[in-house]
Amino acid sequence: MTSARKPVSGTSAVPQRPSMADVARMAGVSAQTVSRVSNGQANVDxxxxxxxxxxxxxxGYRPNGAARALKSGRFHTIGVxxxxxxxxxxxRALDAISTxxxxxxxSVLLMPIADTTLPRVSGAYRRMTAQAVDGAVIILQARFLDETAFTLPPGVxxxxxxxxxxxxxxxVATDHALGARQATGHLLGLGHRQVWHIAGPQTSFSxxxxAESWAAALRDAGLTPPPPLHGDWTAESGYRHGLTLARRPDVTAIFAANDQMALGVMRALRELGRDIPGDxxxxxxxxxDVAASLWPPLTTVRQDFDxxxxxxxxxLLAKVSAGAASEAGTTIVPTRLIIRASTAVPRA
Structure with missing residues (x-):
């Protein structure tokens, strides 16, 4: 005679996941009503x-995301x-996208890539489309995207x-040209006879x-733009170029392409005894965030990353909803010049 198998000591049965029917019974509604609520439909009082x-x-019921996606055709995930x-x-842009x-x-699925060559971007895009996303936001700031040859495989x-x-x-783009004109025009308006520029990487779109707008603003004022000095967005690169410019007594105004490089410039100027903004x-x-807390507080161009x-x-979600009917277009977000104590009328 075979005895009944006893449960192994210290183990317990795995609790069964609650079902849509369980929710319907507890709420006193039909399973169809539970489904409508799960999918966010409006036709439920x-x-x-x-x-x-x-x-x-x-x-503790959680809707089955895969089943919902199959039914609705949406995964409720966007890739970046x-x-x-x-x-x-x-x-800052990623934070605003996530919010x-x-x-x-x-939800947001992030896919970083090592560089911005077209094969890398296209490969990342293909991998992302295999991850069940409804659409993708691409943040590259790479100049090759200016080329008419830039295309992505058809997909999301x-x-x-x-x-x-x-x-x-x-x-969707920041008006970088406007910002550079605002910065250059502010310095020229104070009476500076030349504006030197510490630019970002030559591979960068922004x-x-x-740099192009800075040079155009100088030419419009009847000035020949000096050669730009290219940094890599870091304070260290701003510092290196700042040492070069600080040794020139004819340099009275510097426009750095980002605040980190401006911070490096300010350090170099101080080390070589040049006063900001006196000299x-x-x-x-x-x-x-710390621009207003520098000494002196930094005049800068504010980007609206949010x-x-x-x-x-x-x-993107409008394109997801419109499908093939969606139209391309460009949205430009303006910049704003924030004037603080790092700029002043040049000494006579």
């Missing part, structure tokens, strides 16, 4: 919706392809931040547009 949500919470988490602009996506009920909808692309893409005025770009990130998600 608020009292019923509240009962269903309370039953879900009490039972970007090259760096070390620059202020990328971090806006969460507000819309979407895309919004590109801060890059010029071939026709057919939806773009750096190129700032040299300095303008940055970004308006990082608006750029927020609009990129809104444009």
């Amino acid at each position: 608020e009292a019923t919706r509240t009962r269903v949500l309370e039953a879900m919470a009490a039972l 392809i970007m090259t760096s988490l070390q620059t202020l602009g990328n971090i 806006e996506a969460a507000r819309a009920g979407y 909808p895309v919004v590109v931040i801060d890059s010029g692309t071939s026709p057919g893409y939806t773009i 750096a190129a547009h700032r 040299v005025s300095v303008v940055g770009f970004d308006d990082m 608006t750029v990130g927020r609009l990129s998600v809104r444009r």
